[in-house]
Amino acid sequence: MDIQKEMIGMAKAAKKASLKLAVIESAVKNRALVNMSKALWAKRNYLVRENSKDIASARKQGHSKAMVDRLILSNKQIKEMANCLLATAKLKDPVGKVMKTFRRPNGLLIKKVRVPIGVIGIIYESRPNVTSDCIGLCLKSGNAAILKGGREALHSNKAIFTILRDVIRKTPIPRDAIQLVTATDHKAIDVLLGQDQYIDLIIPRGGEGLIKSVAGKSKIPVIKHYKGICHTYVSDKADTKMAKEICFNAKVQKPAVCNAMETMLVHKKIASRFLPAMIKDFQRAGVEIRGCPRTRSIVKNIRAATPKDWDTEYLDLILSVKVVDDTNEAISHINSHSSRHSDTIVTKNKKEADEFLKSVDSACLYVNASTRFTDGFQYGFGAEIGISTDKLHARGPMALEELTTYKYLVYGKGQVRR
Amino acid sequence: MDIQKEMIGMAKAAKKASLKLAVIESAVKNRALVNMSKALWAKRNYLVRENSKDIASARKQGHSKAMVDRLILSNKQIKEMANCLLATAKLKDPVGKVMKTFRRPNGLLIKKVRVPIGVIGIIYESRPNVTSDCIGLCLKSGNAAILKGGREALHSNKAIFTILRDVIRKTPIPRDAIQLVTATDHKAIDVLLGQDQYIDLIIPRGGEGLIKSVAGKSKIPVIKHYKGICHTYVSDKADTKMAKEICFNAKVQKPAVCNAMETMLVHKKIASRFLPAMIKDFQRAGVEIRGCPRTRSIVKNIRAATPKDWDTEYLDLILSVKVVDDTNEAISHINSHSSRHSDTIVTKNKKEADEFLKSVDSACLYVNASTRFTDGFQYGFGAEIGISTDKLHARGPMALEELTTYKYLVYGKGQVRR
Numbered sequence: 001m002d003i004q005k006e007m008i009g010m011a012k013a014a015k016k017a018s019l020k021l022a023v024i025e026s027a028v029k030n031r032a033l034v035n036m037s038k039a040l041w042a043k044r045n046y047l048v049r050e051n052s053k054d055i056a057s058a059r060k061q062g063h064s065k066a067m068v069d070r071l072i073l074s075n076k077q078i079k080e081m082a083n084c085l086l087a088t089a090k091l092k093d094p095v096g097k098v099m100k101t102f103r104r105p106n107g108l109l110i111k112k113v114r115v116p117i118g119v120i121g122i123i124y125e126s127r128p129n130v131t132s133d134c135i136g137l138c139l140k141s142g143n144a145a146i147l148k149g150g151r152e153a154l155h156s157n158k159a160i161f162t163i164l165r166d167v168i169r170k171t172p173i174p175r176d177a178i179q180l181v182t183a184t185d186h187k188a189i190d191v192l193l194g195q196d197q198y199i200d201l202i203i204p205r206g207g208e209g210l211i212k213s214v215a216g217k218s219k220i221p222v223i224k225h226y227k228g229i230c231h232t233y234v235s236d237k238a239d240t241k242m243a244k245e246i247c248f249n250a251k252v253q254k255p256a257v258c259n260a261m262e263t264m265l266v267h268k269k270i271a272s273r274f275l276p277a278m279i280k281d282f283q284r285a286g287v288e289i290r291g292c293p294r295t296r297s298i299v300k301n302i303r304a305a306t307p308k309d310w311d312t313e314y315l316d317l318i319l320s321v322k323v324v325d326d327t328n329e330a331i332s333h334i335n336s337h338s339s340r341h342s343d344t345i346v347t348k349n350k351k352e353a354d355e356f357l358k359s360v361d362s363a364c365l366y367v368n369a370s371t372r373f374t375d376g377f378q379y380g381f382g383a384e385i386g387i388s389t390d391k392l393h394a395r396g397p398m399a400l401e402e403l404t405t406y407k408y409l410v411y412g413k414g415q416v417r418r
Numbered sequence: 419m420d421i422q423k424e425m426i427g428m429a430k431a432a433k434k435a436s437l438k439l440a441v442i443e444s445a446v447k448n449r450a451l452v453n454m455s456k457a458l459w460a461k462r463n464y465l466v467r468e469n470s471k472d473i474a475s476a477r478k479q480g481h482s483k484a485m486v487d488r489l490i491l492s493n494k495q496i497k498e499m500a501n502c503l504l505a506t507a508k509l510k511d512p513v514g515k516v517m518k519t520f521r522r523p524n525g526l527l528i529k530k531v532r533v534p535i536g537v538i539g540i541i542y543e544s545r546p547n548v549t550s551d552c553i554g555l556c557l558k559s560g561n562a563a564i565l566k567g568g569r570e571a572l573h574s575n576k577a578i579f580t581i582l583r584d585v586i587r588k589t590p591i592p593r594d595a596i597q598l599v600t601a602t603d604h605k606a607i608d609v610l611l612g613q614d615q616y617i618d619l620i621i622p623r624g625g626e627g628l629i630k631s632v633a634g635k636s637k638i639p640v641i642k643h644y645k646g647i648c649h650t651y652v653s654d655k656a657d658t659k660m661a662k663e664i665c666f667n668a669k670v671q672k673p674a675v676c677n678a679m680e681t682m683l684v685h686k687k688i689a690s691r692f693l694p695a696m697i698k699d700f701q702r703a704g705v706e707i708r709g710c711p712r713t714r715s716i717v718k719n720i721r722a723a724t725p726k727d728w729d730t731e732y733l734d735l736i737l738s739v740k741v742v743d744d745t746n747e748a749i750s751h752i753n754s755h756s757s758r759h760s761d762t763i764v765t766k767n768k769k770e771a772d773e774f775l776k777s778v779d780s781a782c783l784y785v786n787a788s789t790r791f792t793d794g795f796q797y798g799f800g801a802e803i804g805i806s807t808d809k810l811h812a813r814g815p816m817a818l819e820e821l822t823t824y825k826y827l828v829y830g831k832g833q834v835r836r
Contacts, residue, residue, distance in 0.1 A: 216637075392641075392823065408783070417790035
């Protein structure tokens with residue numbers, strides 16, 4: 001079939017299904033999620049078999065080990081996927097929640113109520129678990145989902161999708177509430193991104209290249225889960241032992257993720273006391289340091305940071321280090337170079353902390369804690385569809401509530417406008 | 419100066435100013451708003467003089483009387499603008515409001531706090547009062563504003579802007595927190611819409627053509643204040659006297675606005691009882707009726723509605739009328755043809771009303787009241803920057819709260835991620 005027709009057909013069907021899904025009761029959605037969880041585990045051998053086709057072809061094409069690792073579905077990953085669906089079933093359904101109620105002088109009663117967004121398109125790479133995680137979150141929040149995974153995981157995604165869709169068929173949930181794009185033609189995405197009549201939101205999940213390309217082409221609103229250039233500022237009023245632990249954790253515990261620290265800022269007053277031991281610790285852990293001139297005058301034999309370093313998300317054991325004159329310089333450096341994801345200050349001074357929290361324009365700001373906590377699970381949201389670096393609709397960790405919008409319900413007794 | 423350079427310069431300056439404005443206290447902003455209000459009224463003769471240049475040139479160019487009327491700034495309009503600024507000063511400042519506070523098992527204390535969006539670009543047509551209304555709302559909500567008004571109101575907009583900026587200069591608010599684009603080159607807008615690095619949100623205000631063109635070109639998120647194809651559904655369980663009043667009000671009281679009714683749906687059981695008198699009332703008020711076949715078999719000599727009518731925002735004394743079999747058909751017609759703005763059901767049956775409220779996917783849904791109430795002032799928001807027909811970030815009437823986003827502030831005691 002013609003790819004344009006096929007994609008428009010999917011978008012239309014999703015829209016239709018979304019209107020039905022929006023009014024389906026929590027109990028029905030939860031039962032479906034539990035059965036989906038069971039079905040994934042019951043059919044694990046089939047999943048592993050289908051997954052092995054993707055693995056074989058990735059190896060054949062000479063993909064990196066890291067890339068192949070991300071593709072793997074063993075019993076461990078399947079159990080995790082099943083558990084995620086089960087956990088999602090247990091979360092509170094945001095749909096129908098009354099956010100506000102107010103009465104007007106003319107007697108009109110107005111309720112602001114949470115409703116699903118409608119149809120959500122998810123465009124993602126590699127990890128096949130995204131397929132079931134996103135289906136679970138969209139279903140629970142009452143949204144129809146159109147999924148377009150990477151070509152490298154097509155067999156795995158198809159297998160997961162088939163199992164979940166078979167469960168849906170046995171429920172009152174319309175089957176088109178979840179759909180998987182199996183076309184590998186690149187045009188499929190372009191057509192999808194033009195269906196603003198039917199699709200309400202696009203969430204791209206993957207590398208910077210994917211997100212930029214999707215955001216550039218889309219006629220549909222995109223929430224970008226973008227890069228994290230996260231900072232730790234060690235004030236002269238910091239508990240330096242605490243600062244050392246926080247900085248080390250933020251850089252080393254899992255360097256390949258968006259909430260890892262990329263730049264460390266240190267107040268000039270404590271730089272010569274703090275930096276030598278700290279940098280030694282980093283170097284022992286295999287971290288390459290790129291320093292500003294003042295850093296390099298304190299610790300010898302480290303590479304010079306170039307202007308580009310302050311704007312780079314390394315996602316690796318590399319750290320840029322800058323000595324600053326004061327908190328104002330730290331704030332201004334962060335507001336100029338941060339990706340508005342997560343930044344932290346280490347200080348014992350409350351006034352200084354408040355100044356930092358007020359002035360830095362990022363989704364998640366910390367005092368005396370590691371940036372690594374920016375994460376839906378760590379925030380207690382029970383799940384996560386991503387971490388928004390946009391400022392509209394949702395910021396920071398996004399979970400069920402962020403997958404809803406609202407409508408106003410107005411109850412009258414015949415009121416007309418005078 | 420080169421227009422590209424000029425616009426990028428404005429966007430950069432706005433970004434810088436927005437970071438300062440975000441932390442300015444309510445009292446300072448309120449004092450500025452009060453002084454702006456006073457200054458507009460004090461300089462009313464200057465405003466009227468500058469406005470007369472726009473009026474003269476609009477007349478010379480043969481613009482319609484309606485268009486010229488929208489341009490006029492007499493003492494009456496200036497008083498309204500001044501009052502709007504004063505009212506905005508009295509509204510509660512949303513910035514800094516703690517939306518949620520929660521503590522995690524590891525001791526982290528998380529606060530979700532309202533903050534300004536940042537820099538807002540407003541692109542609008544005709545009415546010069548938009549200049550001061552939007553400056554007031556943006557300033558109060560802590561956002562820097564870049565305004566681009568229509569060429570036809572340039573003298574008026576410049577005069578208003580000059581007065582307001584002179585007030586700003588005498589306050590701690592950075593002067594670039596408000597900026598007016600005076601270039602008439604169309605390229606100015608194109609360049610502005612590409613500055614996603616500095617501008618966080620675009621709000622176009624004007625006709626469908628303007629909004630479509632802005633949304634099509636923008637790299638920055640746009641909240642669309644789009645057309646209103648609003649419906650009234652008269653159920654067979656309606657109080658027909660009430661229904662008549664609501665329908666008449668929704669169509670006739672102010673037909674040129676987005677929350678006026680464009681299509682009336684009537685249950686088949688009451689159609690022959692309800693329609694003749696209702697349509698006679700409409701015709702007496704000068705409303706042209708376009709009916710479905712069943713409507714035309716009940717009331718003779720009315721024009722036939724074409725498929726296009728169901729999707730048309732008349733903004734005029736024209737109404738399309740359709741007889742439906744039941745509430746389901748009404749809901750499905752609305753979900754297919756409504757612009758998701760405002761729709762109402764007239765019924766005495768609570769269950770039916772709930773079904774309608776649950777199933778219709780629009781920003782504002784009414785039971786037994788006129789759609790004409792969709793309006794920030796009528797909802798008690800004290801002001802309005804528009805009515806969003808989008809589903810992300812904000813839906814329906816948008817005021818101060820909708821001009822904010824949030825950030826998470828996380829207070830730790832040295833917590834690191836294990």
